[in-house]
Amino acid sequence: MRRDVELLILGGGCAGLSLAMRLAQLGHRAPATLILEQRPRYLNDRTWCFWGGEATPFAQLAQHQWPVVKVRNADQTVRIDCASTPYRMLAAEQFQAVAQAALMDAPQLHLQMDTPVLSEPQFHGGRWHLDTAVGQLTAAMVVDTRPLQMPALGGALLWQSFYGYEIDCSQTVFEPGCADLMDFLPANPERVAFTYVLPISKTRALVEFTVFAVAPLAADDLAAELNAAIAQRVNGAHFTVLRTEHGVLPMGLDRSASGWAEFKPAYVRVGVSAGAARPATGYAFQRIQRWAAGCAQAIAGGGWPIGHVKDPALLWQMDRLFLNLIRRQPELAPQLFMTLFVRADSQKVIRFLSDCGSLLDYTSIILALPVKPFLQQLFSAASSGQSLPAGS
Ligand SMILES: Cc1cc2nc3c(=O)[nH]c(=O)nc-3n(C[C@H](O)[C@H](O)[C@H](O)COP(=O)(O)OP(=O)(O)OC[C@H]3O[C@@H](n4cnc5c(N)ncnc54)[C@H](O)[C@@H]3O)c2cc1C
Numbered sequence: 170m171r172r173d174v175e176l177l178i179l180g181g182g183c184a185g186l187s188l189a190m191r192l193a194q195l196g197h198r199a200p201a202t203l204i205l206e207q208r209p210r211y212l213n214d215r216t217w218c219f220w221g222g223e224a225t226p227f228a229q230l231a232q233h234q235w236p237v238v239k240v241r242n243a244d245q246t247v248r249i250d251c252a253s254t255p256y257r258m259l260a261a262e263q264f265q266a267v268a269q270a271a272l273m274d275a276p277q278l279h280l281q282m283d284t285p286v287l288s289e290p291q292f293h294g295g296r297w298h299l300d301t302a303v304g305q306l307t308a309a310m311v312v313d314t315r316p317l318q319m320p321a322l323g324g325a326l327l328w329q330s331f332y333g334y335e336i337d338c339s340q341t342v343f344e345p346g347c348a349d350l351m352d353f354l355p356a357n358p359e360r361v362a363f364t365y366v367l368p369i370s371k372t373r374a375l376v377e378f379t380v381f382a383v384a385p386l387a388a389d390d391l392a393a394e395l396n397a398a399i400a401q402r403v404n405g406a407h408f409t410v411l412r413t414e415h416g417v418l419p420m421g422l423d424r425s426a427s428g429w430a431e432f433k434p435a436y437v438r439v440g441v442s443a444g445a446a447r448p449a450t451g452y453a454f455q456r457i458q459r460w461a462a463g464c465a466q467a468i469a470g471g472g473w474p475i476g477h478v479k480d481p482a483l484l485w486q487m488d489r490l491f492l493n494l495i496r497r498q499p500e501l502a503p504q505l506f507m508t509l510f511v512r513a514d515s516q517k518v519i520r521f522l523s524d525c526g527s528l529l530d531y532t533s534i535i536l537a538l539p540v541k542p543f544l545q546q547l548f549s550a551a552s553s554g555q556s557l558p559a560g561s
Contacts, residue, residue, distance in 0.1 A: 170281055173307045174201045176468070177297065179286050180314035181206030183217070184440040184457050186268035186280075188312060188474075191465035193275035198469055202278045203308070205301060207285035213262035215414050216375060217454040218367070220254045220523045226458040230267065231257035233369045235348040240510045242353040242503040247510040249350075251519055256348055258367055258375075259454070286315065292434060312464070312474045314440040319385060319417065326421030326492040329451045330386035331365070332395050333377030333414045339407040343368030353503035354394075361495060361502040364398040373411075376402060381420065383496060388415040418451035421492040437476045439464075444477035447524055449488040456524060483531055494542060501542055513537035 176192075178185045181204045192199045221228050236252035272280050281303070288300040296307045319328075349366035360382040368374040378395040380386055399408070418441060424430045431438075439445060439460060446453040460477050467475045480488070495502045509518060517530040526534075 170279060170303065171201060171203065172304065173296075174203045175308060176200045176202040176310045176312065176474070177290075177299070177306060177308035178202060178204040178312045178314065179290075179299075180204075180316075180440065181208075181280055181282070182314060182440070183264070183454065184314040184445060184461070185312070186265065187457050187461035188464055189278055189280070190268050190271045191461045192468065193271045193278055195277075195465065195469050196275075197277070199275065199277040200310070200468060203306065204272075204278065204280045205284045205286055205306075206280065206282050209283040211262065211265040213260060213412060215261045215416065216367075217259045217261070217264070218256060219259075219452065219455045220251060220256050220519050221455070222254050225254075225257075225455065226462075227259050227264065227454075228257055230259055230263050232260045232263065233258045233345070233367070235346065235367075237347045238350045239347055240351045240506060241349065242507045243355070245507055247507065248347070249510060249515040249518070251515065253516070254519060254523075256350075258369075290436065292436070297436060310435040310468070310474055311437070313436065313438045316440060317442040319419065319442065324423050325419035326423075326448075326489070326496050327381050327383060328385040329379065329381050329416075329418045329420050330391060331377045331379040331414070331416050332388045332391035333365070333375050334395065334399065335369075335375045335411040335414075336373065336399065336403070336408040337411055338372045338403055341371040342403050342406055343371055343374045345370050351506060353506070356500040356503050358498075358500045361499045362394070363503075364402075366402065374402075375414070377414065381495065381499065381502070385417040388413070391415075418446050418453075420446075420451055421448040421489060422446070435473045437464075437474045439476055444479075447488070447522075448480075448485075449491050450522055452522065452524070483528070484526070487531060487535070490543060498542065505538065505542070508539060509534065509537055 178188060185204050189202065189204050192202055234255040234257040236255050238249050238251060238256050240247045269280065272278050284302050286299055286301055290297045290299040290311050296309055297311045298305060298307050345368045348368065349364065351363040351365065354362040360380050362380045365377040365379055366374055376399050378391050378398050380391065441453050445457050447456060456477065464475050513533055517533045520526040520530050521534050
């Protein structure tokens with residue numbers, strides 16, 4: 170292992186490995202790179218879902234895909250046809266295996282497992298220095314993907330917390346051609362809650378219980394409602410839990426509280442706590458892929474690594490208005506989502522949710538939503554002069 174390299178990537182998760190794979194494609198033009206990952210080995214601890222056609226990065230590796238997704242609130246159900254850009258599910262283990270194979274063939278890049286970064290990188294003598302479990306390392310450039318310690322309250326307009334089990338049932342239960350994107354629990358003034366079901370076969374599915382609320386929630390806080398949601402789905406069938414997933418994602422991250430916008434030479438902070446997650450949805454996987462392609466290109470061109478591109482102003486304002494509204498009145502959210510999916514063209518909604526929307530798509534979304542609660546939100550925020558976290 171080299172101790173003085175051109176580029177250090179801190180964290181070999183989704184963002185770190187995505188950039189490493191792009192750099193590996195540069196062959197001999199890739200900088201000498203060390204990726205430091207604290208875990209001794211990778212776990213299949215998450216699945217990444219996204220909408221996309223065949224050309225979408227990692228679409229071909231998806232474990233399963235759905236041509237139809239469903240949204241349900243009370244007795245109303247909307248089925249959304251997404252056959253041209255199916256909803257796809259990529260298992261972390263598959264992604265990690267492909268990344269590790271790419272790195273094996275790239276002599277310029279080295280993935281060092283079981284190596285936590287122990288100190289904050291310091292810049293002196295024109296290089297970055299940091300302490301790790303295997304001693305001090307230096308580099309000309311640093312890409313830092315380590316997630317920040319999230320504050321329990323504040324730091325984001327809302328937190329998306331979810332807990333799920335991948336289960337295998339003793340009898341046929343699921344419809345593998347259709348995923349349940351959001352199956353809302355009754356409207357609640359404290360939080361938005363829904364069940365998310367990704368059926369992989371007639372007997373097997375990932376079932377998650379998700380909450381949007383002002384405070385992040387641990388797996389234990391969500392376990393009882395997850396179990397209730399599964400019991401309702403399996404209708405008495407015996408099932409085995411194959412694996413679990415828990416996540417807490419910021420929705421509308423406060424840039425100043427998380428400190429990721431601070432400028433440092435040849436150093437960039439990226440990943441889910443530095444602008445990778447779309448504020449209104451928490452989807453980050455395809456944003457990370459776009460960033461990784463751009464960052465590798467910048468480095469190949471002799472430049473410094475780059476961070477995530479800021480959202481267009483209109484999208485940022487829409488996300489922020491929407492998050493502020495559901496932060497103040499979570500009980501409105503189920504009906505707002507239903508109205509959006511019923512009234513707006515499904516392809517436009519999918520492009521909007523996937524971050525690939527055009528100005529026309531944004532306009533259609535605005536026109537589909539009921540005007541009154543958004544205007545009330547704008548007026549109440551203006552008249553109360555209340556300051557909320559700045560959002561990403
Ligand atoms: C369970 C779960 C499911 C998700 N599902 C989706 C989805 O369906 N679609 C979607 O778009 N997004 C999804 N996301 C959001 C997002 O895509 C993921 O969180 C993604 O993994 C973020 O990538 P990252 O590189 O920022 O963080 P991570 O993938 O978490 O990588 C950070 C890495 O840094 C390492 N690390 C931390 N500290 C140190 C240290 N001191 N030294 C060395 N290494 C360190 C960690 O071990 C980790 O490997 C999901 C998130 C979770 C948690």
